[in-house]
Amino acid sequence: MTDFFDTLEIRSADEREAALMAALPGQLQAALQVPAMAALLGSVDPASVASRQALAQLPVTRKGELLERQKLGRAAEGTSWDPLGGFSAIGWRAMGALRPARRVYQSPGPIYEPEPSTPDYWRCARALYAAGLRGGDLVHNSFSYHLTPGAWIMESGAQALGCAVFPGGVGNTELQLQAMTELRPDAYTGTPSFLRILLEKADELNLSLPSLRKALVSGEAFPPSLRDWLASRGVAAFQAYATADVGVIAYETAAREGLVLNENLILEIVRPGTGDPVPDGEVGEVVITALNADYPLVRFATGDLSAILPGACPTGRSNQRIKGWMGRADQTAKVRGMFVHPGQVADVLKRHPEALKVRLVVEGEMAQDRMTLRVESAESSPQLLQAIAQTVRDLTKLRADIEWVSPGSLPNDGKVIEDARSYR
Numbered sequence: 001m002t003d004f005f006d007t008l009e010i011r012s013a014d015e016r017e018a019a020l021m022a023a024l025p026g027q028l029q030a031a032l033q034v035p036a037m038a039a040l041l042g043s044v045d046p047a048s049v050a051s052r053q054a055l056a057q058l059p060v061t062r063k064g065e066l067l068e069r070q071k072l073g074r075a076a077e078g079t080s081w082d083p084l085g086g087f088s089a090i091g092w093r094a095m096g097a098l099r100p101a102r103r104v105y106q107s108p109g110p111i112y113e114p115e116p117s118t119p120d121y122w123r124c125a126r127a128l129y130a131a132g133l134r135g136g137d138l139v140h141n142s143f144s145y146h147l148t149p150g151a152w153i154m155e156s157g158a159q160a161l162g163c164a165v166f167p168g169g170v171g172n173t174e175l176q177l178q179a180m181t182e183l184r185p186d187a188y189t190g191t192p193s194f195l196r197i198l199l200e201k202a203d204e205l206n207l208s209l210p211s212l213r214k215a216l217v218s219g220e221a222f223p224p225s226l227r228d229w230l231a232s233r234g235v236a237a238f239q240a241y242a243t244a245d246v247g248v249i250a251y252e253t254a255a256r257e258g259l260v261l262n263e264n265l266i267l268e269i270v271r272p273g274t275g276d277p278v279p280d281g282e283v284g285e286v287v288i289t290a291l292n293a294d295y296p297l298v299r300f301a302t303g304d305l306s307a308i309l310p311g312a313c314p315t316g317r318s319n320q321r322i323k324g325w326m327g328r329a330d331q332t333a334k335v336r337g338m339f340v341h342p343g344q345v346a347d348v349l350k351r352h353p354e355a356l357k358v359r360l361v362v363e364g365e366m367a368q369d370r371m372t373l374r375v376e377s378a379e380s381s382p383q384l385l386q387a388i389a390q391t392v393r394d395l396t397k398l399r400a401d402i403e404w405v406s407p408g409s410l411p412n413d414g415k416v417i418e419d420a421r422s423y424r
Contacts, residue, residue, distance in 0.1 A: 005129040008263045009317045016319065020266055021050050023291050030293035036069050036086030037061075037296055052277075055266065060275040060287060060299045063245070063332075067109045067343075088114045090294045099294065105149040107244045108339050108396060113149060116294040122149070122247030123262050124157025124240070130253045130260070130317075131216040131238035133187050135162025140180055140212075142168045142190030142198075143219070143337070147397075149244050150219060150337065154189040157248070163187075170194065173201050177209075184211035191337045192217040192226055192237065193368065199233050210234075216251075218242050219337030220369070221325060221421075241325055243302050245295075246288050250322055255314040258321040264291040267320055268299070269308055272329040275299065280308040285329040286322070303329050331417040333362050335369045335398055344395045345416045348373070351391050354384055359410050360400070363420045371400035380404035 004010055028046035031037035040059050049055055069085035076082065082095055084104075091097030091114060101114040115121055133139065139158045143150035145167055155165050166183060168176045168190075177198060188195055195215060202209055215230070215237035222239040230237045238252040241259055249267075250259035261267050266289040268277050278284040286302045305328065309321040328334070331342045345360050357376040364370045373392055377384065385402040392400045 003315070004317070005126045009126070009260075009319065011318060013312070013318050016263075020264075020291075021052075023264075024055065024266070024289070025050055027289065027291055027293070027296060028298065030089070031296040031298045034087055034089050034296060035082075036066075037298060039086075040065075041298065052266075052268075055289065055299065056268065056275065056277050058275075058299055060270065060301045061297055062301045063109075063111070063303055066245075066297075067111050070109075070111060083112055084114060087297065088295050090114050090116050103149075103152065105152075105244060106147045107149075108341060108344060111244075113244050114295060115149065115152070118294070120156050120160035121294075122153040122156055122242070123264070124153050124242070124248045125160040126157075126262060127238075127240040127248050127251030128154075128157045128161055128163075128187075128189075128216050130251050131187075131240075132214045132236060133158065133161060133163060133216070137161075137163045137186040137214075138166065138183060139163050139187045139189055140166045140168050140176070140183075140185040142170060142176065142188065142194050144170045148338075150242075153242060153247060154216070154218075158189070173197060174205070177202055177205065177207055180209055180212065181207050186211060187214040187216070188212060188235070188237075189216050189218075191219040192222045192230070192239075193220060193336065195230065195235070195237065196226065199230070199235075216240055220334060223365075239324070241304075241306075241322075243304075245297060245300060246290050246302070249286070249288060249302075250324075252324075253313055253315045253317060257314060258309040259324050260313050260317045261320045261322065263319065265289070266291075267308075267322070269306065269322075270301070272305070280310065283307045283323075283326060301329075303332055305329050328419065333360075333417050333419045335362055335371055335396075338396065338398055340371075340396050340398065340417065342416045345373075347395055348388060348391055352384070352388055354379065355388065356407055357410050359416060359418060361418045361420055365421075369421065371398060372403050373400045374403045374405050374410060376405055376407050376410055378407060 025046040073082035073085045090099045090101040102117045103115040105113045145151040218240045240251045242248040250261050268287040269284040272285045286304045305326040306322040333340050355375050355377050359374045361372045389402045
């Protein structure tokens with residue numbers, strides 16, 4: 001097994017489907033043991049849900065609902081207090097959880113995600129293997145180790161493969177380059193835009209990175225133009241599609257034809273705003289049911305758009321393929337690896353009553369994202385704009401330019417986030 005992570009990747013489609021459907025009732029049974037999923041699923045009989053058709057009749061769990069239930073759980077008192085909103089079977093003593101969590105993460109919203117002690121819980125090792133990483137490699141990990149799980153997703157997968165990891169994190173470009181030149185890593189993990197920044201800075205400083213030949217990137221779109229640019233610098237970079245709630249959903253292979261669905265996941269593509277599956281090939285929202293009893297989300301809507309590709313991967317991997325990330329099904333935008341929610345933009349208005357209306361515009365070539373918050377107000381004092389800029393950074397952990405516009409200038413179309421980037 002030198003070309004594949006394990007035999008699960010190359011089993012027949014019928015064998016995989018039978019295994020998934022056989023495991024589905026058990027997943028429903030686990031979901032009914034946590035209060036939030038029990039409330040969403042109602043009186044469903046797990047034994048009756050053993051097909052995709054039956055699964056499609058169940059309600060979709062949306063990120064906004066998860067956030068609202070977490071807010072209610074955080075505000076509750078006594079034994080009803082549950083900062084994870086009743087979705088998790090793991091936690092810590094104060095929650096009365098039966099099983100302990102290893103870590104808890106905070107994503108924008110804020111939404112909190114638990115992690116158990118399961119090795120490679122996020123299922124990242126398979127994606128790293130497909131990108132060419134092997135045991136004994138040194139991986140330079142430039143995802144953030146603060147708040148969000150991105151770095152830990154990659155690190156847990158790399159360690160499952162037997163790799164060593166340098167925890168670079170984000171920023172400190174020159175220090176990271178120093179570590180790269182002195183430690184000679186075999187591979188990089190992080191956002192594709194930061195990898196480009198590192199390589200351009202290396203050129204500027206006349207530094208050579210001959211050991212760096214492999215990369216698994218995620219957190220933002222990875223256009224072919226950037227893939228080719230990295231290849232011209234000797235780095236074969238592959239992408240993984242992951243979320244903080246579910247982990248690695250799909251990953252790229254040497255075939256470069258879409259992304260292969262990870263194992264132990266049930267994928268549905270549904271019409272945005274509904275739970276209705278669309279025909280294969282039609283673009284819709286990615287909905288995932290992961291075989292996971294610790295955080296048993298059923299029909300979790302990621303908010304991402306994609307479509308199923310016909311046929312199997314030319315590499316011999318037999319699972320479904322998707323086209324990759326094709327944008328958001330709602331106004332939430334992913335900027336430099338971080339989600340920005342409409343609610344966060346609305347909070348800017350609450351904190352600055354001088355602002356009458358705001359609109360966040362995300363522009364630029366992919367991997368060079370920039371945010372501009374257009375603010376309608378009766379005045380445009382530098383102090384106000386500076387205060388708003390700091391508020392945006394506090395809420396989103398990202399920088400934005402602030403642009404004053406006169407009252408009545410912004411369109412009356414209900415949009416608070418406009419994604420004006422091109423994904424071609």
